[in-house]
Amino acid sequence: MNNFQYKNPTKILFGKGEIANLSKEIPQNAKVLLLYGGGSIKKNGIYEQVTAALDGVEVVPFGGIPANPEYEVLMEALGVIKSQEIDFLLAVGGGSVIDGTKFLAAAALYEGDTPWELLTAGKPVAKGMPFGAVLTLPATGSEMNSNSVITRKETQEKLAMSGAGIFPVFSVLDPQVIRSIPxxxxxxxxxxxxxxxxxxxxxxxxxxxxxxxxxxxxxxxxxxxxxxxxxxxxxxxxxxxxxxxxxxxxxxxxxxxxxxxxxxxxxxxxxxxxxxxxxxxxxxxxxxxxxxxxxxxxxxxxxxxxxxxxxxxxxxxxxxxxxxxxxxxxxxxxxxxxxxxxxxxxxxxxxxxxxxxxxxxxxxxxxxxxxxxxxxxxxxxxxxxx
Amino acid sequence: MNNFQYKNPTKILFGKGEIANLSKEIPQNAKVLLLYGGGSIKKNGIYEQVTAALDGVEVVPFGGIPANPEYEVLMEALGVIKSQEIDFLLAVGGGSVIDGTKFLAAAALYEGDTPWELLTAGKPVAKGMPFGAVLTLPATGSEMNSNSVITRKETQEKLAMSGAGIFPVFSVLDPQVIRSIPxxxxxxxxxxxxxxxxxxxxxxxxxxxxxxxxxxxxxxxxxxxxxxxxxxxxxxxxxxxxxxxxxxxxxxxxxxxxxxxxxxxxxxxxxxxxxxxxxxxxxxxxxxxxxxxxxxxxxxxxxxxxxxxxxxxxxxxxxxxxxxxxxxxxxxxxxxxxxxxxxxxxxxxxxxxxxxxxxxxxxxxxxxxxxxxxxxxxxxxxxxxx
Missing domain, CATH: 1.20.1090.10 (Dehydroquinate synthase-like - alpha domain)
Incomplete structure (x- = not known):
């Protein structure tokens, strides 16, 4: 066995009905950017469950993050984070939305020329703004790790980043979401x-x-x-x-x-x-x-x-x-x-x-x-x- | 499967030679109380490895924590923490020393009448001062959980406590320590x-x-x-x-x-x-x-x-x-x-x-x-x- 170091600080809330406990995990008085994908969460009731659980929390929705989260769409979201003075990110989706949110968490605090460097530099991401996730599609494991894969259409690139700064603070896993997955x-x-x-x-x-x-x-x-x-x-x-x-x-x-x-x-x-x-x-x-x-x-x-x-x-x-x-x-x-x-x-x-x-x-x-x-x-x- | 919540923030450093990386994990300028047991670590070289790794750190040693960590001995250590203005606890030992250190971490911040109440109240321990561990005897798992069992000789009691406040910040696990265990x-x-x-x-x-x-x-x-x-x-x-x-x-x-x-x-x-x-x-x-x-x-x-x-x-x-x-x-x-x-x-x-x-x-x-x-x-x- 090789030597290793391990630390995984993500809190997991697992089971039916756990989405209702969401607001306890969000910092008080935080302004939340709610990130989601193509809109299926509006059809299957998850968007409603999430917004009901966040009653009283200031929420700015940002939909349209595509499968294989796309750099240009994320750069729009980054603009919203900055212009709206967002404090906390909440990904509601599968691996693509969570990966995209991780990129945004790191990009919001990135001090270099362009956040794309986070993906090309090959350096561990040490800091990111806090974010949580409501998982709607089990697959990638992104809900409890610090990995993110981002796609850039114009260059046909798909690159990865990771680091201690981009673990979710929490992730909510309600297996009932599986009912509505194709x-x-x-x-x-x-x-x-x-x-x-x-x-x-x-x-x-x-x-x-x-x-x-x-x-x-x-x-x-x-x-x-x-x-x-x-x-x-x-x-x-x-x-x-x-x-x-x-x-x-x-x-x-x-x-x-x-x-x-x-x-x-x-x-x-x-x-x-x-x-x-x-x-x-x-x-x-x-x-x-x-x-x-x-x-x-x-x-x-x-x-x-x-x-x-x-x-x-x-x-x-x-x-x-x-x-x-x-x-x-x-x-x-x-x-x-x-x-x-x-x-x-x-x-x-x-x-x-x-x-x-x-x-x-x-x-x-x-x-x-x-x-x-x-x-x-x-x-x-x-x-x-x- | 029942619903559950899970969070375990302890960082693990695992493998041969990892004790040498100890000082990177201790907060800068911390005054450290080094807790250990009956003194076997002075015979098997671990005490030397630990103090060498802590070169430049202010360390106050406190030995003599017995197997089945004893309340009265721990209360002496608590006195040292307070009188010497200790910032960080380092347990070097097996489950008994680590469990005792968890009790001390909680007791140092306890505001009730007597810290024994931490064991009788049956309430989760929400806060504790920071501590790390160097494990010398694999067995109890105390190095990566928030449980502690304390013994009180005068009443022949052995009681447990646990809670999010008493996870080790880090634990060093070098399997080579096993060589000298009877x-x-x-x-x-x-x-x-x-x-x-x-x-x-x-x-x-x-x-x-x-x-x-x-x-x-x-x-x-x-x-x-x-x-x-x-x-x-x-x-x-x-x-x-x-x-x-x-x-x-x-x-x-x-x-x-x-x-x-x-x-x-x-x-x-x-x-x-x-x-x-x-x-x-x-x-x-x-x-x-x-x-x-x-x-x-x-x-x-x-x-x-x-x-x-x-x-x-x-x-x-x-x-x-x-x-x-x-x-x-x-x-x-x-x-x-x-x-x-x-x-x-x-x-x-x-x-x-x-x-x-x-x-x-x-x-x-x-x-x-x-x-x-x-x-x-x-x-x-x-x-x-x-």
Missing amino acids: ERQLANGIADAFTHVLEQYMTYPIGALLQDRMAESVLQTLLEVAPAILKDPTDYQAASNFMWSCTMALNGLLPLGVPTDWAVHAMGHELTAMYGIDHARTLAIMAPSHYRFNFETKKEKLAQFAERVWGITQGNVDEKAHAAIDKTEAFFHELGIATKLSQYTDDFQGTAETIEKRFTDRGWLGLGEHQSLKPSDVAQIVTMAY | ERQLANGIADAFTHVLEQYMTYPIGALLQDRMAESVLQTLLEVAPAILKDPTDYQAASNFMWSCTMALNGLLPLGVPTDWAVHAMGHELTAMYGIDHARTLAIMAPSHYRFNFETKKEKLAQFAERVWGITQGNVDEKAHAAIDKTEAFFHELGIATKLSQYTDDFQGTAETIEKRFTDRGWLGLGEHQSLKPSDVAQIVTMAY
Whole structure:
């Protein structure tokens, strides 16, 4: 096990009806910017629940934050924060709205030339204005971590930032929100959380026995509840386990002291930037090819995954490891998620070369847990995923 | 799954050599009270490591905090905090020293008549002065939670307090400290952490699938590393997994949204108060009898424990559940821990009646996850443990 440091100060309010407790968590006399997305919260009753809970609090609404939170829209919101002298941000939405809010929290206090530097500098974000979240779509784990991914349409870039300054002060997780989520988004959420765990687990053994078992716990739970969630999103037991699994998948506990990969995300982000494919679906496209390409360096953990998560007891290490990749790909299919790029666009020729060039231009010369994947390797993996 | 709230702001510094990073975590210009126990840290080099790391910081040492931190000794330390105008407390020790430091943190800011009221009032402790910890003995989890148990010799009482005001600001966990821990204490630590998990898990199914699996993960990891730890405490992989498992066993993640029991601790505390038996050993004495007495209400989880942790696949629910209790008791024996009160004292007759009277006097009328165990039930369980 490697050395590690860990601190996660986010307060979680979890369960049915918890949105009603919102105002207790907002600082007294704060002027609140309420950030949301495309307006589904106005149809499913969550906007009403939130504003009812905030009765007596001065609230400025700001809607329209798109999936893959877009820099230019966020810069408009930043203008509102400054002109309206906002004290507290409240994200009501999924990962995109929360990620966008994290960017705003940091941007509001940023003293450099342009807040885009927060994304290109690669430095931990030390300070941000306080914000909370009401999660409406379990998937990204953004509600209990300090990561944010922002998209810039004009340059087709999708970049990440993180740091101790952008943890939510609190997040409200009411599993009942799942009732009104379309099946496609639920499937995406399951695939997203599942892949988050894989990125932190599917590397090489380092003797972090508890972290391995915890990662397997989240994977097993997601597999267990996935069919129930898709069949009936009003199933509260399935919904609550799904929601908490998504949070635990990416709240910083699983990667403690272990190598992590994240190449699937790095490659997937390019597919979203290029083709607008749903984030989770880009992960499902890239993961199987990534694991097949890197089979030799990952096969021990793949075989452990096969045994403990998929219950595969037959075969040698190689056979188990291959079976685990096949099972994972089949699981994505069961979620209704296609795992080949050509199933999403006819215009896929040249994708590998484009991504190779982008990674080279950005100086991303060593992806993966061994920092060994060159842009040319990435091109091969992307080609395998056509 | 029940609703829950969760927040744990303690920063963890984990790994070999992390003690050297101590001074970065202490506020600038703070006057530090360094609290420790019987002086073993002066023999094993930890005191030297800590004082070297604190070079340049004003430190007032206070040694002699006994196992089962004693109220009268702590009141002496409280006098030092006040007379010396201490700004920050640093616990260097195991659970007893850290629990004692938590009491001091709260007592230093307590405004009532006597700080003993913190333990008798049963109210959450909202504020405490800041403190950190260097853990020298993995077991209690005190390094990453807000619980404290204090003993008062004159009244033979052992009482608990907790609350958001007494989380450590940071805790340093260097698994190398395990090298110098006597085998008896290592065995106690394993049994203590194992029982902490059982108290939060061995109740009844409530559909918290991830919490169940996480509890099982800690139990499995402790079982896996126990023989290695006892055979060779310099085995860093075993030591690091043991240390992190003890922390994760009681940092508040496992009981989220689930019923918890804690009757084993309530009964065990009395055995320590009456006979001075090591805390962990009192748990090993009480747990098997407690599970046998409450077999009908716990058998579903006992059977799940049998299947997932002990790998017992044969038999019906009752048979698996009984086998799991037997396995647990045998595990304590393998650790060198006797599980009958009569193996610790010849003077055990009357213990059940004494504890029954104490629980009655305190108004503890409904212990366990169903709040159903009366003092007379407790007397039966204690008698079963003779």
